[in-house]
Amino acid sequence: MYNYKQMSKMLERFKKATSPVLGRYFEDFAVDSAKGCYLFSTDGKKYLDFSSGIASTSTGHCHPQVVASAQKQLKKLVHICIGVALYEPYIKLAEEIKKIVPIPDALSFFCQSGSEAVESAIKLAKYAAKKPGIIAFQGAFHGRTLGALSVTTSKMKYRDGYEPLLNEIYISNFDIKKVEELIKNHSIAGVIIEPILGEGGYVMAPRQFVLDLHKLCDETGTLLILDEVQTGFGRTGKWFAVEHFGIVPDIMALAKGIASGFPFGACVGKKEVMDKWSPGAHGSTFGGNPIGCAAAIATIGVIKKQNLVKNSAKLGEYLKKQLQKLQQKFNAIKDVRGVGLMIGVDFGDSAVVKKVLNGCLKEKLVLISTGGDGTVIRFVPPLIVAKAQIDQALKIFEKVLCQI
Numbered sequence: 001m002y003n004y005k006q007m008s009k010m011l012e013r014f015k016k017a018t019s020p021v022l023g024r025y026f027e028d029f030a031v032d033s034a035k036g037c038y039l040f041s042t043d044g045k046k047y048l049d050f051s052s053g054i055a056s057t058s059t060g061h062c063h064p065q066v067v068a069s070a071q072k073q074l075k076k077l078v079h080i081c082i083g084v085a086l087y088e089p090y091i092k093l094a095e096e097i098k099k100i101v102p103i104p105d106a107l108s109f110f111c112q113s114g115s116e117a118v119e120s121a122i123k124l125a126k127y128a129a130k131k132p133g134i135i136a137f138q139g140a141f142h143g144r145t146l147g148a149l150s151v152t153t154s155k156m157k158y159r160d161g162y163e164p165l166l167n168e169i170y171i172s173n174f175d176i177k178k179v180e181e182l183i184k185n186h187s188i189a190g191v192i193i194e195p196i197l198g199e200g201g202y203v204m205a206p207r208q209f210v211l212d213l214h215k216l217c218d219e220t221g222t223l224l225i226l227d228e229v230q231t232g233f234g235r236t237g238k239w240f241a242v243e244h245f246g247i248v249p250d251i252m253a254l255a256k257g258i259a260s261g262f263p264f265g266a267c268v269g270k271k272e273v274m275d276k277w278s279p280g281a282h283g284s285t286f287g288g289n290p291i292g293c294a295a296a297i298a299t300i301g302v303i304k305k306q307n308l309v310k311n312s313a314k315l316g317e318y319l320k321k322q323l324q325k326l327q328q329k330f331n332a333i334k335d336v337r338g339v340g341l342m343i344g345v346d347f348g349d350s351a352v353v354k355k356v357l358n359g360c361l362k363e364k365l366v367l368i369s370t371g372g373d374g375t376v377i378r379f380v381p382p383l384i385v386a387k388a389q390i391d392q393a394l395k396i397f398e399k400v401l402c403q404i
């Protein structure tokens with residue numbers, strides 16, 4: 001199947017030259033190029049990609065408009081740093097984001113990753129509220145930099161070896177009384193929540209809890225931070241998952257799908273909150289890099305033009321229904337959940353998940369796992385995915401399930 005000679009050579013070089021800290025889903029899978037919903041391996045084989053580089057290639061791999069926009073920018077201005085000089089793509093992207101986020105009058109700060117977007121959101125909340133405390137939720141994943149890691153509990157392995165982390169972090173479950181107590185008894189600047197636990201297993205935060213949390217934050221002047229790094233930019237069938245709850249957050253952390261795979265993040269906040277962040281209190285050399293901005297502007301344009309938010313809602317519903325049918329057929333599947341093109345299939349068993357993932361890879365379908373113990377398989381295809389490609393993925397998935 002694989003070109004073992006070439007693959008083993010690549011692996012050997014990889015192991016000799018890179019840090020062993022890098023976790024990987026597959027031992028022997030190497031990609032050379034990609035287009036749309038497909039990956040092309042180093043031995044020339046075509047794979048259907050339902051991982052989207054961990055929910056990032058929103059408009060598909062190398063979307064022509066995104067590539068053209070980035071290439072055009074590449075020839076004009078690669079870098080200057082927004083601190084040195086203003087440039088059009090930074091401002092234009094902030095204007096475009098204003099039009100799509102549920103925060104009226106939103107102001108943006110750009111960075112390079114989801115972790116940095118979360119770091120920025122935490123720093124902004126602390127700075128604006130002039131309070132030290134942050135409440136986060138059990139099972140959440142907010143990133144791996146030390147601040148973002150401090151509010152991450154999806155896998156304790158992420159934290160092992162790095163304690164002590166940030167002070168004044170309080171981890172709660174989805175229990176409004178507990179959050180109320182924490183706000184009453186500590187000096188809390190903000191509460192950070194994923195509307196759908198991403199790395200925590202694609203579990204939606206309970207609707208009533210989110211509504212109660214929003215009300216509580218409003219009443220106590222606590223800043224509500226929505227981490228939409230994974231759920232943003234159409235992934236859940238709305239521009240942002242917070243729209244499923246109909247609330248307006250104070251701050252949002254965005255990344256992943258924002259620029260179709262270019263490394264980019266954003267911390268977006270209400271004007272009244274952002275206005276409290278003094279010049280120089282936060283910053284970044286490369287944050288809001290012109291090429292990333294150009295890719296993000298094009299990504300938003302493509303999502304609008306190709307109606308990808310609608311596609312995500314429609315095909316996501318179809319995919320979920322078909323997976324639920326498979327659940328009826330296979331006892332190994334314990335639950336099917338999620339919304340839009342962010343669907344998790346829970347097997348409750350990481351060994352089974354590994355077998356299914358490897359089986360699917362052999363059949364040229366790339367799926368990846370999630371969940372604290374890796375017991376969930378996630379379906380996160382690019383938002384451009386077509387029904388025929390979903391049917392192809394389901395066919396392979398079912399075939400593999402029959403074999404395990």
Ligand SMILES: Cc1ncc(COP(=O)(O)O)c(C=O)c1O
Pocket residue numbers: 054113114115116118141142143144194198199227228229230231255256
């Ligand atoms: C909800 C959420 N927040 C933050 C992050 C961290 O993003 P990054 O890996 O780009 O630092 C992730 C990444 O998976 C995520 O899913």
